[in-house]
Each structure stands twice: as structure tokens, then as C-alpha cells.
Amino acid sequence: MERIQLGNTVFEGSNSVYLLGHASDGPTTLVDTGVAFPDIETQLREGLADAGVDVADLDRILLTHFHQDHAGLAGDFQAESGATVHVHEADAALVAREPAATADLEERYQRVFDRWGMPPARQSDLFALFDRNDRAWSDAAPALTTVGDGDRIAAGDRDLEVVHLPGHTMGQSGFADPVADRLFAGDALLPKYTPNVGGADVRVDRPLRTYVDSLDRLIERAPDRVLPGHRAPIEDPVGRAREIRSHHRERTERVIDVLREHGPADAWTVSDHLFGDLEHIHVLHGPGEAAAHLDHLVAEGVVERADGAYELADPDVSLDAVLPGAR
Numbered sequence: 001m002e003r004i005q006l007g008n009t010v011f012e013g014s015n016s017v018y019l020l021g022h023a024s025d026g027p028t029t030l031v032d033t034g035v036a037f038p039d040i041e042t043q044l045r046e047g048l049a050d051a052g053v054d055v056a057d058l059d060r061i062l063l064t065h066f067h068q069d070h071a072g073l074a075g076d077f078q079a080e081s082g083a084t085v086h087v088h089e090a091d092a093a094l095v096a097r098e099p100a101a102t103a104d105l106e107e108r109y110q111r112v113f114d115r116w117g118m119p120p121a122r123q124s125d126l127f128a129l130f131d132r133n134d135r136a137w138s139d140a141a142p143a144l145t146t147v148g149d150g151d152r153i154a155a156g157d158r159d160l161e162v163v164h165l166p167g168h169t170m171g172q173s174g175f176a177d178p179v180a181d182r183l184f185a186g187d188a189l190l191p192k193y194t195p196n197v198g199g200a201d202v203r204v205d206r207p208l209r210t211y212v213d214s215l216d217r218l219i220e221r222a223p224d225r226v227l228p229g230h231r232a233p234i235e236d237p238v239g240r241a242r243e244i245r246s247h248h249r250e251r252t253e254r255v256i257d258v259l260r261e262h263g264p265a266d267a268w269t270v271s272d273h274l275f276g277d278l279e280h281i282h283v284l285h286g287p288g289e290a291a292a293h294l295d296h297l298v299a300e301g302v303v304e305r306a307d308g309a310y311e312l313a314d315p316d317v318s319l320d321a322v323l324p325g326a327r
Contacts, residue, residue, distance in 0.1 A: 004048070160175040
């Protein structure tokens with residue numbers, strides 16, 4: 001297995017993609033591709049060449065989720081190699097850039113931005129950013145083979161198991177290597193950042209609860225090593241999953257404190273108290289995460305939402321009742 005590092009100043013830090021196998025020991029497989037920017041494509045081609053592989057040698061491409069920094073080059077690389085491209089069925093339409101799916105996502109953005117209380121000028125900035133980021137996709141959309149939880153895919157000299165870990169996106173999945181006890185995790189678990197929930201995929205229902213459940217699944221599986229979609233391998237994935245879980249518990253407590261001190265408030269206002277003034281993609285991620293925590297609290301019955309604002313229903317709420325501590 002070869003880890004290839006790709007520069008990335010647009011999203012969450014340098015991407016990591018992974019090469020498994022050569023023609024002599026099973027299907028030559030690439031896990032994720034990076035964005036379709038010329039300099040990143042050059043880096044990936046050079047990384048493959050250093051491992052003795054050309055793009056034309058690829059037999060399959062496994063995508064952890066639909067974001068451009070993981071799937072952007074899949075279409076061009078498939079066109080060049082004839083590789084099959086595999087992605088979870090919940091993210092497939094967006095990787096394929098099906099017009100109905102992209103239109104639905106844009107409509108969802110408009111609805112949630114209004115619901116969060118995002119000012120119109122900041123909404124305009126974000127939609128302009130989305131338009132610019134369209135260049136992070138290949139010109140050609142890939143033809144896809146969809147996968148689901150528990151499916152097995154031959155990669156190199158072994159079979160990988162699809163592990164559905166939704167939250168960051170609906171279809172976010174890892175690929176488990178039982179021989180080496182490692183998991184190619186995409187953005188389900190990151191070594192430095194906390195994967196965004198709420199803004200990263202506005203299609204996810206109850207994104208905080210969904211993501212915490214995925215963290216619990218990671219803790220239960222307890223892989224020896226996680227190979228994430230950004231930065232370096234995670235040598236203590238159970239510890240890291242527990243750390244992120246605790247982080248979300250602490251953030252839930254901060255959201256409750258904001259409502260005690262400043263409520264009633266919409267998600268944009270809560271985000272401002274949590275994170276301050278935001279720029280670039282964080283204008284999406286900040287209020288999205290605030291809304292994920294707020295809507296979780298509504299679902300748990302300790303916050304009420306009326307006229308677009310959230311208010312504590314029980315100022316003396318116990319945090320253990322709404323988001324138990326790390327397992």
C-alpha cells in the first residue's frame with residue numbers, strides 16, 4: 001500500500017489517497033482521487049509513477065464520499081483507465097453530478113440558509129464559492145458502481161469491506177482491510193480537524209446523532225490503524241474517536257450556554273457566539289454545525305424552536321440526558 005499526499009489549500013488540509021496492488025497481485029486500486037486541479041492531478045500522477053503505476057493501469061477507484069477533494073478526478077481517471085468507480089449509493093448521484101441531484105442540493109442549501117438565519121450577502125458569497133468550486137470536478141462525470149454497508153471489493157491482494165459511516169455525508173464510507181486491521185476512513189475520522197457535521201452535507205437527517213453513532217461504530221470495530229482522507233495515519237483511532245465524541249459533548253454544552261445567555265437565537269447567531277466571524281467554506285460549516293447541535297437538542301426535547309429562534313425549554317437540562325459521554 002502506498003500513501004500519496006496531495007496539496008490542498010481549499011478544503012481541510014493536504015489530501016491522502018491510497019494505492020493498493022499492482023497487476024501482479026490483484027486489482028490495482030486507488031482510494032479517493034483529490035480535486036481536479038491541474039497541479040493536484042500532476043502530483044497524483046507523479047505519486048502513482050513513483051509507485052510504478054500509470055493512471056491507465058488502474059482497475060478500480062474507491063470513493064469514500066462525494067466531496068470534490070475526494071472524488072474530483074474520478075471521471076477523468078476512469079475515462080483514461082477504464083477503471084470501475086465505486087461509491088456508496090447515498091452519495092452516487094452527486095458524484096455523477098446528475099442534474100436532478102445537484103439541483104436538489106442547491107434548493108436544500110437555499111432552504112437551510114434561510115432557516116439558519118444566514119444574511120443574504122453571506123448566502124450570495126457561498127453560492128459564488130460553490131460556483132468557483134465546480135472547477136474542482138473532472139470534465140467527465142464517472143459511471144458508477146454503487147456499494148452498501150458490508151459489501152466486499154477486491155483491491156490488490158485482498159478484499160476490502162465497505163463500512164458505512166454517515167454523518168459528514170449521507171454516503172460517507174470507510175473501506176476495512178481485515179488482514180492488516182486498518183480502515184481507509186475518508187473524512188469519518190481525521191487526525192487534526194473534527195469532521196464537519198450539519199454543513200458538509202445538508203441532506204443528512206439529524207447529522208449530529210448520525211455522526212456520533214458512526215463514531216460509536218468505529219469504537220466498537222476498534223481498527224488498529226485508520227488511514228484518513230487528510231493528513232497522516234491515525235495510530236490510535238479508538239482514542240481519536242472518543243476525543244471527537246467528547247468534543248461534540250463539550251460543544252453541545254457550549255450551545256446550551258449560548259442559549260442561556262443570549263437566547264432565543266437562530267443558528268447563525270449561535271454560530272457567531274461559538275466561532276466568531278467566518279470566511280470561505282467555514283461560512284457553511286459554522287452555522288451548519290451549530291444547527292446540527294441545536295436540532296439535536298430539539299429532538300431530545302430540551303430546546304424549542306419557534307419563529308426561527310431556539311430557546312431552552314429546560315434551563316437546568318443535564319448534558320448526560322442529551323449526549324452521553326465518550327464510550
